[in-house]
Amino acid sequence: QSPVVESGGGLVQTGGSLRLSCVVSGSNFEDYAIGWFRQGPGKEREAVLCISTSGRITTDEDSARGRFTISRDNVKNTVFLQMNNLKPDDTAVYYCAVLRQGYCAMFRYEYDYWGQGTQVTVSP
Numbered sequence: 001q002s003p004v005v006e007s008g009g010g011l012v013q014t015g016g017s018l019r020l021s022c023v024v025s026g027s028n029f030e031d032y033a034i035g036w037f038r039q040g041p042g043k044e045r046e047a048v049l050c051i052s053t054s055g056r057i058t059t060d061e062d063s064a065r066g067r068f069t070i071s072r073d074n075v076k077n078t079v080f081l082q083m084n085n086l087k088p089d090d091t092a093v094y095y096c097a098v099l100r101q102g103y104c105a106m107f108r109y110e111y112d113y114w115g116q117g118t119q120v121t122v123s124p
Contacts (some may be wrong), residue, residue, distance in 0.1 A: 022096030
């Protein structure tokens with residue numbers, strides 16, 4: 001079983017909200033930066049948000065600014081992606097990834113572990 005498991009995806013109407021969860025098994029979760037990526041139909045996988053061990057948030061996706069937020073709970077080994085005011089362009093498979101360092105990176109090849117993804121579909 002993958003050490004990274006996402007959940008919370010589903011079908012939502014435009015303007016709706018979803019909260020994705022990413023649970024990372026194992027120790028040292030508090031030492032890792034965690035990123036969320038997404039891959040829409042026919043598109044490349046792109047970085048959405050990342051949270052460092054200190055809680056600093058990095059985003060590389062203009063469309064996510066102001067609508068998406070990321071947070072972490074080191075007691076539960078979980079990272080959350082809160083998505084508000086969703087749009088059809090947000091339709092994608094959302095992936096959580098673990099970076100075995102404390103600070104964020106926005107290139108997918110830098111990440112060490114990936115989950116299987118959770119589908120988010122936003123209807124018009």
